[in-house]
Amino acid sequence: MAKVVIENVKKYFGNVKALDGINLSIEEGLFVVLLGPSGCGKTTLMRCISGLENLTEGKIFFDDEDMTNVPPKDRNVAMVFQSYAVWPHMRVKDNIAYPLKLKKVPKKEIEERVKWVSELLHISELLDRFPAQLSGGQRQRVAVARAIVHRPKVLLMDEPLSNLDALLRVKMRSELKKLHEQVRVTTIYVTHDQIEAMTMGDKIAVMKAGKIVQYGTPEEIYKRPRTIFVAGFVGSPQMNFLQMKVLSSGTEIYAENFGVKISLKKDPNLESITMGVRPEHIKLEKTERSVQITGTVYFVEKLMSETIVHLSISSEKNLVVKIPYDLLVREGEKMKVYIDFEQVHFFNPLTEERIDL
Structure with a gap:
C-alpha cells in the first residue's frame, strides 16, 4: 500500500x-x-x-x-x-x-x-x-x-x-x-x-x-x-435551507423568518443568512433547545420504516420533516414541529460558505 x-x-x-x-x-x-x-x-x-x-x-x-x-x-x-x-x-x-x-x-x-x-x-x-x-x-x-x-x-x-x-x-x-x-x-x-x-x-x-x-x-x-x-x-432527505433576516434588538442579534426566531452568538455582518436544518433534527415535541414552526401538510411519503412529511410554511417554501412511521398525518391539516436550534447550520448566502454563529 x-x-x-x-x-x-x-x-x-x-x-x-x-x-x-x-x-x-x-x-x-x-x-x-x-x-x-x-x-x-x-x-x-x-x-x-x-x-x-x-x-x-x-x-x-x-x-x-x-x-x-x-x-x-x-x-x-x-x-x-x-x-x-x-x-x-x-x-x-x-x-x-x-x-x-x-x-x-x-x-x-x-x-x-x-x-x-x-x-x-x-x-x-x-x-x-x-x-x-x-x-x-x-x-x-x-x-x-x-x-x-x-x-x-x-x-x-x-x-x-x-x-x-x-x-x-x-x-x-x-x-x-x-x-x-x-x-x-x-x-x-x-x-x-x-x-x-x-x-x-x-x-x-x-x-x-x-x-x-x-x-x-x-x-x-x-x-x-x-x-x-x-x-x-450529503444526507437523505436533503437538508432544509431557509433564508433568514438578520435583526437586532438592543444587544441581541437574531435570525428571523417563517415565524422562527433564533438568537445568534455573534453578528455575521450580513442582512440575511441561510439556515440549514436536517429533517431528522426537526422534532414533534418541544424541548428547552427547540423553536416552534407551524405549517400545513402538503405531501406525505409513507416509507413504513418512517414517514417523510413535506410541510408548507409559506406560499413558496416547504419544510421536509422525518416523523415516526405509525403517526397518522393528513394532507391539508395544520402541524406544529420544533427545530433543534443547537443542530442548525448557517451559511453566507453570497459565498455559500459555512458561518459559525
Missing part, C-alpha cells in the same frame, strides 16, 4: 476544466471515497491517478515517488470498473490469474494467490465457471479478486456497485469494506451515492466542478458541512 499525494492537478479537455487544481493527501491504507454529481471530475481524477490520463498540470506521488509520467503498467495500481470487465472466454480462475501471468509470476505462486483471493471473496466454488454462468454480484467479486490478487499499492474502484440491484448493493458494500479491513490496500472509490460514501469511506472527498470542496471523515462531512453544496449533497 502507498500514501497518495496529489499536488495542484489540472486536467483540461480543450476549454473544459475537468480538474481545476486538485490537492489531496491520502494516507496509506485508507479507504477514501470521491463523492459528487455526474461531471464533477471524479472518474477523471481516478484515471489520472492510474496513469490512463495525462495531466495538464500538477504532480502525483505514491509515497515519495513521482508517478506523474510513469506508464500505468509500472504504477502497481489496480482498477475495478462499473462494467466488471472480465474476459468472457476465460474461466474465473484464469480471469483472476491473468495479471500474474503478465508479470510472469511462477505457476505455483499463481495457484496459491488465486486460492487465497478466491477464499477471501467466497468464490472458490466458481473457479471453473465462465463469466456468462455468473450473476452480476459474482462477476463483480471476480473483478475485485483480479484487481487485488497481485497486491497493488493502490486499488481504484469506479462506481463498481452501480449495475447491481438495491439488495445486492447493500450486501456488496459491507463485503468490500470488510475486504479492505483485511487487505488494507490504499483504496480510492468513486461514487455519486452518498449512502455508499458515508457507510464505506474512512474519509470522503466531496467534489464539485473539478474541485474538492471538502475532505474529511463521514462525521465531519455530515456534522460540519463547509458549504451549502456539501450540506445539501
Whole structure:
C-alpha cells in the first residue's frame, strides 16, 4: 500500500476544466471515497491517478515517488470498473490469474494467490465457471479478486456497485469494506451515492466542478458541512435551507423568518443568512433547545420504516420533516414541529460558505 499525494492537478479537455487544481493527501491504507454529481471530475481524477490520463498540470506521488509520467503498467495500481470487465472466454480462475501471468509470476505462486483471493471473496466454488454462468454480484467479486490478487499499492474502484440491484448493493458494500479491513490496500472509490460514501469511506472527498470542496471523515462531512453544496449533497432527505433576516434588538442579534426566531452568538455582518436544518433534527415535541414552526401538510411519503412529511410554511417554501412511521398525518391539516436550534447550520448566502454563529 502507498500514501497518495496529489499536488495542484489540472486536467483540461480543450476549454473544459475537468480538474481545476486538485490537492489531496491520502494516507496509506485508507479507504477514501470521491463523492459528487455526474461531471464533477471524479472518474477523471481516478484515471489520472492510474496513469490512463495525462495531466495538464500538477504532480502525483505514491509515497515519495513521482508517478506523474510513469506508464500505468509500472504504477502497481489496480482498477475495478462499473462494467466488471472480465474476459468472457476465460474461466474465473484464469480471469483472476491473468495479471500474474503478465508479470510472469511462477505457476505455483499463481495457484496459491488465486486460492487465497478466491477464499477471501467466497468464490472458490466458481473457479471453473465462465463469466456468462455468473450473476452480476459474482462477476463483480471476480473483478475485485483480479484487481487485488497481485497486491497493488493502490486499488481504484469506479462506481463498481452501480449495475447491481438495491439488495445486492447493500450486501456488496459491507463485503468490500470488510475486504479492505483485511487487505488494507490504499483504496480510492468513486461514487455519486452518498449512502455508499458515508457507510464505506474512512474519509470522503466531496467534489464539485473539478474541485474538492471538502475532505474529511463521514462525521465531519455530515456534522460540519463547509458549504451549502456539501450540506445539501450529503444526507437523505436533503437538508432544509431557509433564508433568514438578520435583526437586532438592543444587544441581541437574531435570525428571523417563517415565524422562527433564533438568537445568534455573534453578528455575521450580513442582512440575511441561510439556515440549514436536517429533517431528522426537526422534532414533534418541544424541548428547552427547540423553536416552534407551524405549517400545513402538503405531501406525505409513507416509507413504513418512517414517514417523510413535506410541510408548507409559506406560499413558496416547504419544510421536509422525518416523523415516526405509525403517526397518522393528513394532507391539508395544520402541524406544529420544533427545530433543534443547537443542530442548525448557517451559511453566507453570497459565498455559500459555512458561518459559525
